[in-house]
Amino acid sequence: MSKSKLCVSALALSLMLGFAPAHAAEFKIGAEIPLSGNLARVGTAMNEGIQVAAEMFNKKSGKHSVKIITMDDESSPAKAVGAVEKLAADGVVAYTGGYGSNIIGPASEAAEKLGKVYVTSGGVASELTKRNLKTFFRINSSEGYARALMGMFNKQGVKSVAVVYSTKEATEEVAKMLQSGLGPQGVKVTMHAFDPATNDFKPIIHKIKLQDRPDAIAMIGYENDYVGILRAAKVLKPDIKTIAGVWSLATAKMAAEFPDLMENVSGTSTLSYPAEFTTPEAKEFAETYQKMFNKAPDYLGIFGYVQSKLLFEAVARAADTGTVDKGGIATEMRKTLSDTVIGKVRFDESGDNPEFTHRMGQHQAGKVVLVWPSDAATGTMKYPAVPW
Amino acid sequence: MNDKIKIALFLVLAYIAVPLALGSNAYVIGLIVAALTIGGIAVAWALLGNLGGMVSFGHAAFFGVGAYVSALLTLKGGWPVFPSMLMAGIGAAIASVATMPALRLRGPYFALAILAYAEIFRILATEAKPITGGAAGLLSIPRLPIVLGLDFGSKLGGYFVILTIVAASMAVYHLIRSSTYGLALKAMHDSEDATRVVGVNSTLLKAWMLAVSAFITGVVGAFNAHYINFLEPDYAFAGQWTTLAIVSAIFGGYRTVTGPLLGALVVYLVDQLAFKPILPQGHQIVLGVLLGAMILFSPGGLMPLLLAKKKGPAHAA
Numbered sequence: 001m002s003k004s005k006l007c008v009s010a011l012a013l014s015l016m017l018g019f020a021p022a023h024a025a026e027f028k029i030g031a032e033i034p035l036s037g038n039l040a041r042v043g044t045a046m047n048e049g050i051q052v053a054a055e056m057f058n059k060k061s062g063k064h065s066v067k068i069i070t071m072d073d074e075s076s077p078a079k080a081v082g083a084v085e086k087l088a089a090d091g092v093v094a095y096t097g098g099y100g101s102n103i104i105g106p107a108s109e110a111a112e113k114l115g116k117v118y119v120t121s122g123g124v125a126s127e128l129t130k131r132n133l134k135t136f137f138r139i140n141s142s143e144g145y146a147r148a149l150m151g152m153f154n155k156q157g158v159k160s161v162a163v164v165y166s167t168k169e170a171t172e173e174v175a176k177m178l179q180s181g182l183g184p185q186g187v188k189v190t191m192h193a194f195d196p197a198t199n200d201f202k203p204i205i206h207k208i209k210l211q212d213r214p215d216a217i218a219m220i221g222y223e224n225d226y227v228g229i230l231r232a233a234k235v236l237k238p239d240i241k242t243i244a245g246v247w248s249l250a251t252a253k254m255a256a257e258f259p260d261l262m263e264n265v266s267g268t269s270t271l272s273y274p275a276e277f278t279t280p281e282a283k284e285f286a287e288t289y290q291k292m293f294n295k296a297p298d299y300l301g302i303f304g305y306v307q308s309k310l311l312f313e314a315v316a317r318a319a320d321t322g323t324v325d326k327g328g329i330a331t332e333m334r335k336t337l338s339d340t341v342i343g344k345v346r347f348d349e350s351g352d353n354p355e356f357t358h359r360m361g362q363h364q365a366g367k368v369v370l371v372w373p374s375d376a377a378t379g380t381m382k383y384p385a386v387p388w
Numbered sequence: 389m390n391d392k393i394k395i396a397l398f399l400v401l402a403y404i405a406v407p408l409a410l411g412s413n414a415y416v417i418g419l420i421v422a423a424l425t426i427g428g429i430a431v432a433w434a435l436l437g438n439l440g441g442m443v444s445f446g447h448a449a450f451f452g453v454g455a456y457v458s459a460l461l462t463l464k465g466g467w468p469v470f471p472s473m474l475m476a477g478i479g480a481a482i483a484s485v486a487t488m489p490a491l492r493l494r495g496p497y498f499a500l501a502i503l504a505y506a507e508i509f510r511i512l513a514t515e516a517k518p519i520t521g522g523a524a525g526l527l528s529i530p531r532l533p534i535v536l537g538l539d540f541g542s543k544l545g546g547y548f549v550i551l552t553i554v555a556a557s558m559a560v561y562h563l564i565r566s567s568t569y570g571l572a573l574k575a576m577h578d579s580e581d582a583t584r585v586v587g588v589n590s591t592l593l594k595a596w597m598l599a600v601s602a603f604i605t606g607v608v609g610a611f612n613a614h615y616i617n618f619l620e621p622d623y624a625f626a627g628q629w630t631t632l633a634i635v636s637a638i639f640g641g642y643r644t645v646t647g648p649l650l651g652a653l654v655v656y657l658v659d660q661l662a663f664k665p666i667l668p669q670g671h672q673i674v675l676g677v678l679l680g681a682m683i684l685f686s687p688g689g690l691m692p693l694l695l696a697k698k699k700g701p702a703h704a705a
Contacts, residue, residue, distance in 0.1 A: 077623055085418050127527055168523050169522070
């Protein structure tokens with residue numbers, strides 16, 4: 001064999017050994033999620049988004065594929081840890097899912113011990129990203145909810161806000177962010193904490209009406225809290241210009257179940273209702289969702305879809321570099337810079353997505369119209385406008 | 389087979405055979421640890437129920453207090469984990485003093501009063517935000533330590549720790565039951581008034597049983613906090629710590645020393661390993677049916693059924 005042929009052969013061999021693309025492979029992904037217990041509804045919705053993400057990824061990838069192994073954590077922190085360990089024993093390379101900061105906390109620490117990536121959108125507590133975990137990633141955060149509320153209030157030119165908030169962890173955090181964000185902008189903020197067991201909000205609303213006299217009321221709570229606050233406000237009719245809240249407020253469920261309370265109320269929302277999808281990816285997501293579950297997707301499904309899609313892409317990239325079992329998935333997650341159906345996503349060192357900003361929707365005649373930011377708007381914001 | 393051989397066999401099986409057979413399966417060991425955690429509370433609950441004659445619906449209070457004491461001592465006081473767990477037991481026993489006015493109540497009134505105490509402790513933990521972190525809870529609680537090269541923070545290490553806690557609790561239960569105090573407590577079951585007449589301070593004895601039961605539950609709570617490295621009021625004082633313990637103790641036979649542990653192992657492991665894979669959602673209903681059947685057909689629980697002993701009316705035997 002001549003020297004040149006030998007060189008060519010050696011080069012070809014080295015290319016095959018060192019630089020040839022990795023073989024196509026199927027990767028098991030663990031979905032640790034509440035499918036029973038008090039978080040079953042939200043867990044089920046997120047799980048549907050995860051399944052859609054897997055379906056779309058496998059259809060498009062052409063090379064690597066993913067297989068979702070789902071395990072119900074029964075809305076229990078201890079069982080979530082057990083589920084993470086069981087899924088590891090089943091050979092998963094990473095986890096998607098999790099709902100509730102109290103469950104995500106221990107489950108993601110268990111994943112960290114196993115050296116496997118854990119990605120979620122189900123817990124917004126800032127404590128989760130202060131733990132210096134190397135394998136924890138989250139696509140949303142409290143800041144994103146507070147930013148959306150502040151953005152809408154700023155656009156409306158609101159000068160004073162009464163914040164009515166539950167003393168639960170995530171709600172209190174968003175309320176405090178709202179206070180510290182609006183205060184320096186010259187907006188007068190008054191704070192009204194309530195115990196999660198509260199169901200009579202008339203004393204608080206009465207105080208707001210007679211003492212605070214704000215332009216806006218911000219409700220930072222959960223579904224039952226919103227209903228209680230709005231019922232109290234409908235009776236006492238404080239002289240405000242707008243009323244807004246955060247999660248689980250600007251939803252189809254609230255529009256359908258409480259039409260008399262929701263008109264003109266605003267809340268954070270990923271989707272309009274009826275859902276309007278504009279980008280090709282979002283349209284494909286909605287079609288796949290409809291095909292798989294015979295219904296339109298909700299915002300939890302979208303979050304489950306986005307977090308899982310980003311994870312699958314990171315797994316595929318790590319597979320191409322042969323680093324799936326060597327910490328490559330976390331490395332690839334940190335390289336993420338993607339324009340997704342919930343907006344831009346990138347991860348900082350703590351695993352948080354500093355780009356996350358929610359959108360604001362407003363109930364209008366039985367529909368939910370996206371009204372902020374303007375580039376995502378599907379209708380015109382009504383202001384001043386209240387439900388009574 | 390006499391009792392000493394049975395105990396030796398149990399210890400060999402628990403400390404050697406189980407780790408050898410299942411040590412490499414972290415998931416199953418994790419489930420056994422969870423079952424033993426429930427078993428520890430069940431033993432403490434049965435001790436109070438059987439020897440103190442009091443049905444408690446509020447053992448979650450002692451579990452939560454113990455968990456918080458140990459977590460805070462290690463996180464904020466810099467204490468080593470094992471001494472903190474011991475202090476957790478003492479903390480829970482001290483907390484039980486606050487519940488002692490309820491000892492003057494009987495039957496469902498005592499049960500409801502102590503349930504209220506669990507709720508009070510939960511609210512206190514939620515409101516004492518500067519100390520406990522409030523509703524946000526405490527993350528990254530120190531794991532169980534490495535001692536003399538043994539990593540108790542591993543799955544198997546955690547198994548040995550909780551197994552030792554449960555075995556020691558059962559030994560304490562047995563010793564009390566065999567002592568003169570145990571005799572007095574048995575007598576109180578038949579007639580508390582008659583026992584008082586012969587000079588037994590029944591209230592003091594009940595208070596001691598409550599403190600011992602709280603101590604054990606507090607240590608188990610502390611173990612759980614260090615094992616899953618997380619704590620929040622809703623979780624620490626969750627009703628499940630009481631209900632699962634009651635179900636386990638009744639299922640296994642709360643008038644025996646080994647029944648509560650056996651009940652916890654069967655209830656938890658059968659549920660998670662057998663029923664859950666078949667019925668991913670709603671598998672707990674099978675347990676409910678089984679518990680109902682057990683109460684109907686063997687009111688004394690699984691242990692007497694296995695031993696096939698037909699004794700007279702059950703009491704503090």
